[in-house]
Amino acid sequence: MKTVLITGCSSGFGLDTARHFLEQGWKVIATMRSPKPDLLPASDNLVILPLDVTDDVSVRNAIRAAGPIDVLVNNAGIGWLNALEGTPIDVAQAVFETNTLGTMRMVRAVLPQFRECGAGLIINVTSSVTMKPLPLLSVYTASKAAVNAFTESLALELAPLGIAVKIVLPGAAPDTSFGNNALALLTANGGFPNAYSDFANSVISAMRAPDMLKTLPSDVVDAVWQAATDPSAPMRIPAGADAVALA
Template identity: 55%
Template sequence: MKTILITGCSSGYGLETARHFLGQGWHVVATMRRPRADLLPPAENLRLLPLDVTDEASIAAAVKAAGPIDVLVNNAGIGVVGAFEATPMAHIRKIFETNTFGVMALTQAVIPQMRERRAGTIVNVTSSVTLAPMPLAAAYTASKQAIEGFTGSLAHELGHFNIRVRLVEPGYAPTTRFAANTEVRIEDLVPETYAGFAAPIFQAFARPALTTRESDVAEAVWAAVDDGTARLRFPAGADAVALAGTA
């Protein structure tokens, strides 16, 4: 039974991906900062572990407890929507600590065991903003663009050891609560001088033409893991697929 470790399983894409792989008979290590046993049904092939990707000690403990990892899914992410001018640098750094440096740190911790076995897959979940940058999300977009470049380079570097590195690029999901861990309110990040510009954008967010379901992302992660080619990018959701076709 293969083992997959997924970050950010307390909600959204991570939780749905854990459910998907459990259904496929995989041994799933579902991680989150504060594990909740009520989120997933008890199963012999499920293990819940605490993991804060911004804490090196937490990363080391989780990787050790998980045992041999066949697939790593770097899904945990946070972000804010608002004018860059009004976004405190402390919040920008917090976004990068999770979305960028957290991904790099956990990946670095897992590579040695995959390299020794000369097998493994690393899936980094980014966003469709890397395909078409959107306004009022400059810091979030930058943090995800960094992972796009990181993943592309790492795919070449680790391919030498038969380790596959993939990108899953979800589109816009209205149910995503990626700002929940930033402790900042949207209204604080949209000054009056930006109100006229921001209003139609927020209206478009409320009535998107195309959206991404959590199941779309879980299926894209599955496709990325199952794919035996050198394919790097896997857009997830109708809107991301459309953007990928024109990017």
């Protein structure tokens, strides 16, 4: 039985991915900042652990408690939608701390056991906006593009050790908790600057248009599953109709 550790399992893509791997008979280490055992079906193959990817001690404790794993899925992340001029520097720092440095922390923590085994797989979930940037997402896009570049370089240094690295690139999923949380964070920080509000509202309307290609949670689950189980899968795997079209 293989074991996967997934970050950010309290909602969205992470939660759905954890459910799928459980259904397929894997042992799942589902991590969340605030564990909620009732989110996932009770199973002898399920372990739920507290984990804050922005905290070094939390990361070390989670990896220690998880024990040996075969696959790490770096899914935890936060979204941010606003013009750069309307982005407080502390918000930009928080986005990078979670999306970029959080991924690096997790990889660094798991590498010793992967290196000792001479095997292991790391799957980093980024975003299709790194293939075709969109307005009002400059900070978020930069945080995910950094993970792409990090992953591609990391793959070269880990290949001689028998460790593989892949990227899953979800498209837009505006109606998920991730999208809703990004809008809530925007509101909490004062919304769009007046000079950008008309443009921003038109962009959001376009993103929510019924005829726009979108990504479903199942698309991301399928892409992560492919990355985890298909050795011939490419390094970059788009997830969702819009992401596939961009790729």
